[in-house]
Amino acid sequence: IYNNNSHTDTNTENIRSNNSMNEQNSDNFYGSIQSHRQTWRPYTSQKIPFSKLETPLSDAILAMTRCGGYLIGVGGGIAKNGPTSSKGMRPHLSIKFYGVPSPARLQQIQGNKMPRIVSPLIHTVPLLLGSIENRNFPAPSSILGHNEYASPAAEIPIQILLSDSGSLGVAFLHHSTTSMAWSSNNGPTFSESPALQDEDILGTIVIFEMPRVALNGQTSSVTKSFRCSNVRVGGWTSFTMRNALWPTTLIPTTVIGNDSNSLFMCNHIRKALSAYMLFNDEDDGFRITWITAVDSFDKNEGTFDVDANPLLEYSPNTIRPTRNDIVVQSEGNWEECLSDPETGYRHSDSSCQAERCSGGLNIAYEVYLRIDALLSDIISRRRSSLFKKSPYQNECVFFMPDFFYNLTGVSPDSLKAVLVIVFSNKEKMMYSSHKKVPSALGVFVEVNLLDQSYDELKWVQHPSCNDASSMKQWCNSLALNWRMRECHVGIFCLDSNKIEPQMENWVCGTHECNVDDDLNDDFNVDFWSDYVERRNNSKRKGLVVAPKDISMSSLYPYCDVVTNRAVHNAVPVKRIASRSSPIELIYG
DSSP states (O other), X not given: OXXXXXXXXXXXXXXXXXXXXXXXXXXXXXXXXXXXXXXXXXXXXXXXXXXXXXXXXXXXXXXXXXXXXXXXXXXXXXXXXXXXXXXXXXXXXXXXXXXXXXXXXXXXXXXXXXXXXXXXXXXXXXXXXXXXXXXXXXXXXHHHTSOTTOOGGGTSOEEEEEETTSSXXXXXXXXXXXXXXXXXXXXXXXXXXXXXXXXXXXXXXXXXXXXXXXXXXXXXXXXXXXXXXXXXXXXXXXXXXXXXXXXXXXXXXXXXXXXXXXXXXXXXXXXXEEEEEEEEEOSSEEEEEEEEOTTOBOTTOOEEETTTXXXXXXXXXXXXXXXXXXXXXXOOOOEEEEEOTTTOOBOOTGGGHHHHTSOSSEEEEEEEEEHHHHXXXXXXXXTTTTTTTOTTOOSSOOOOOOEEEEEEEEOTTSSEEEEEEEEEOTTOOSOOSSSSOOSEEXXXXXXXXXXXXXXXXXEEEESSOOSHHHHHHHHHHHHHHHHHHHHTOGGGGSOGGGSOGGGTTOOXXXXXXXXXXXXXXXXXXXXXXXXXXXXXXXXXXXXXXXXXXXXXXXXXXXXXXXXXXXXXXXXXXXXXEETTEXXXXXXX
């Protein structure tokens, strides 16, 4: 067991985003080092004032897509002519994709007094549909009629994940019945009572397809989405939600049947060209959903058996569990929703039967990864060694400690995931020859989702984590440290011989900004080698600040995060930029 007496357990602000000290002092220490910051050439810059967009006042523009082709907004509310029409029921809240006007287009319409559309509405995804679904949400002012310009976009907390391929997105809606979902600082709000905390992160998940053009050049006549209502969204209180969406090339296709003793979660696997795995943290484990997009499956590869076809290259992990309920089939509570792509009105099932069978976005498979069952198997297997002399060691009684967990990585070409699990040791479960045993233990585990086998990659311990808050903070630190090592960012972009042993547990500040001009500096060897040298030569190492905060885009590059936090907290936004385009929205 490796000792993990890192400084990160007391340095909480380093885990949170926007480390102000780094921003203020990094230029003083590292101003002479050449940055790899990327900037657009001046003649390519396109700055568009917000006031020129002419989008509805009740809609909030949150971001732009990576390529700068669409504005991403949220809005809705009851129409003046009523909540329903011949097309169906109008949603209370929707995600809206608007076209981005070019500077030439803005100049053409400035002097034209005829009616014009500056930012056309291209695509609409309904989020809140009717009064039954809204019963767990606070009633927005726009629905109650208190304010003509009020919108649920400013009152219902939303986080949206947009895939890097631009094929799909996932929206998380916070029900927020007992406390504010966004706090005034950088982290989420925690309730004092565990029961209230579980209720605070109750929400709705909506998987939707992005704007797309059909093969004949026409836009699709129906928008397909899937929703799972009233579920626990544990990722809302995590250090990031980017680790919830991962690309994959393997899709389980058939259920196992009646053989409940088999360790395999499925009998057949299919190759996919464009598919994603969604990990939602709920009830001591992850709901894992395989999502396929348009033309996802490889036509050159058919369905093949997991244990008979060499194309799978199946390699089980070392440890075979003693129980077969670590990975179990989920009930699949997803509801399909077909809606009008322009208005967001939900279509009736009979009116869109052809579109329902025409492909597009689909939920391919779903399982549940039980972390409590995995930890139970680990503790049971190590009772004779690591947990010898446990006061709870009994064949009839099994003690389950308090634990926290994080997802650190998923392999796109296999069905393996790496987790970190930390659990309390306050009951003196671990035998030690020392007088003081560690307060908490942690283990990194690689789990094979196909056959439930796993490997214990690394054990760590902490001397002072003795409550839920410190254990959760330590778990976040371990996950970030592991991910920074895997991605070779920060000091881990240097050769291992340049990093001293006391910096092996190093974690610095992070930020969630999708558009990061100095993203390449996360891998800048000059930046980080100078920082390590200064820190090694300093007698007061805590005063030597890192040259920059690490971007979560460097650690989890497979999706972008869009939130309405600024709108919810009434924080002015002066600039919205695009990651791969010189287009920029500015205040004015």
